[in-house]
Amino acid sequence: MFQTKTLARVLPTLHKPLPLNRREAQRLLDTLTASFRKHLDTEHGWLPDEAPTASTAQPTSTHRRPTDHHLSSILSNPLFNPPTISPTSNNASSSHTKPAAANFAKETAVFDEAVARGMMTVPxxxxxxxxxxxxxLRSSFLSIQDGMQASGxxxxxxxxxxxxGMEKDLSxxxxxxxxxxLLVPFMVAEGLEEKLWSWLEQIRDMSSSPTAKKPPRWFFILGAIARAKTLDGGSLDAAYASILRGEELFKHHDYQNLVHAWLIVWWQSTVKAWRFSPASEDLxxxxxxxxxxxxxxxxxxxxxxxxxxxxxxxxxxxRAVRLFMEDGPKGGWREALSAPQNKNSGLRANQVMSLGLDTVKYLSEAxxxxxxxxxxxxxxxxxxxLFPASEKAFRVSY
Structure with missing residues (x-):
């Protein structure tokens, strides 16, 4: 009859640490803290006017030690101090504070944890x-603008x-x-537009440097700012002002790229004009x-x-009447429809149709x-x- 050996006799002896009581745990923490401070003091040294003396001993809360400066700089880093999720603009109702916290708690918690772990990437x-x-979009905010303001x-x-450190390489x-x-509308809604303009200024300076790497496409950023200004039927004046500011900033740097942002505002000024209050004549x-x-x-x-x-x-x-009635080789509606401004012929047809209907409406009222x-x-x-059957909604309506 075989005798079964106990598990303790088969496996090698294991030196398992006993659980620490509160006093022992505190002693271990103090030892590790002292060792860590001593190492950083050795690495960084005391600041010239802060060498320790018996007569100038300071409480640790005053951050006199170089290690305290080091730890303070870490803990004050924006990565460890995310903004409070609450509406900061006068336009955002205070009643949105609680819904905002509930709506965005999950998303912001995941973001903050990824940042804290150093796992955050652009994607x-x-x-x-x-x-x-x-x-x-699923919330009760009256507008997307209000929701973005509240989200942080x-x-x-x-x-x-x-x-x-990504600002050192904007590309x-x-x-x-x-x-x-996506980022630009959030930043504009949350009052960070000047940060966007600072990026545009950096791009302008990069464009002026013959040794700089290929800079980002500034016209796309400018277009995004202008588009953000018209979100939720915002302000055409603000959109015009952004285009004019961009013109002033880049008038000597690839000026022709202004057309991208210019066309974005044109679309809002015409096809989407019903959403806005009348603009300033001068702007x-x-x-x-x-x-x-x-x-x-x-x-x-x-x-x-x-x-x-x-x-x-x-x-x-x-201009519109000449474009439709004369249809000459230089500027007729057929040329406008076939112009290589966009590969999407449906979009071009939509633009011509929108102009035509606005022209018909004006002439009828006149x-x-x-x-x-x-x-x-x-x-x-x-x-x-030219439109699919499901989109032929342009029947006689004027």
């Missing part, structure tokens, strides 16, 4: 912004970008169009004048802007029903067939 920050945006997401991401994140398209005209200096033909866009001048006395359909009918027939015969 992960992008995912964080997407998650916060989706939470805003833009402040969090901007603080991470700064403290991680490491500014060339990511999808990330930038509008200064914005429109930029197109005179751009090489890209903007015949259709200028014709459309003529119909949306903030001063009714200066509103005119002349009493020229015959000319309005002729242009409407062109739209129905030539433009409407």
């Amino acid at each position: 992960r920050a992008h995912g964080f912004l997407i998650a916060v945006r989706n939470s805003i 997401a833009g402040v969090r991401v901007a603080s991470w970008i700064q403290s991680s 490491s994140f500014l060339n990511n169009d999808g990330f930038l398209r 509008f005209e200064n914005y429109v004048a930029i197109s005179d200096h751009l090489k890209r033909p903007l015949v259709l866009q200028r014709a459309h802007l003529d119909l949306h001048h903030p001063n009714p006395a200066k509103t005119t359909p002349d 009493g020229d029903s015959a000319l309005a009918q002729r242009i409407l027939e062109i739209l129905q015969r030539e433009i409407e067939p």
Whole structure:
């Protein structure tokens, strides 16, 4: 009959540490803390005017030791001090504070933990912004703008970008169009627009340096700022001002790239004009004048802007009527429709159709029903067939 050996006799002797009581645990912590301070003191040395003396002993809370300075700099880093999630703007209702904390608690907790562990990356920050945006869309905020103000997401991401040193290489994140398209509206809503302009100034300086690496595409950032200004039916004046500020900043640096941001604001000023209050006449005209200096033909866009001048006395359909009725080799609607401004022919057809309907509406209200009918027939015969059957919503409505 075999005898079973006990497990203690089979396995080697294990020296398991006994549980520490509170006094022993505190003693161990004090020993480790003293050792850590001694090591840092050896590495960094005392500051010139802070060498310890018997007569100048200071409490540890005053941060007189170099190790205390070191620890204080770590703990004051933005990575360890994320902003409080609460509405900071006067436009955000205080009633949103509690919903904001509930809506964004999960997303911000994941973001903060990833930052604290050094695991945050641009794709992960992008995912964080997407998650916060989706939470805003599901929330009870009156507008997306209010939700972004309350989320603190833009402040969090901007603080991470700064403290991680990524601002030293702007191309490491500014060339990511999808990330930038989401980040900029958050930053504008949270009062960080000047940080964006500081990045644009750095890009301008990089463009001026013959030895600098290829800078990020500044026109995409400018366009994102202008788009953010018109979010939720914001302000056309603010959008015009941003384009004019960008023109002043980059007038001697690849000026033609202004067309990207200019077209973004044109779309809001015409197709989406119903969402906005009338703009300032001076800002509008200064914005429109930029197109005179751009090489890209903007015949259709200028014709459309003529119909949306903030001063009714200066509103005119002349360009639009010539574009539809003459249809010559230089500036007709057929040329506008086929212009290589966008590979999406459906978008181009939408732009021509929008201009045509606005022209028909203006002529009808002005009493020229015959000319309005002729242009409407062109739209129905030539433009409407370009749309899929499910999108043919441009029946006679004027």
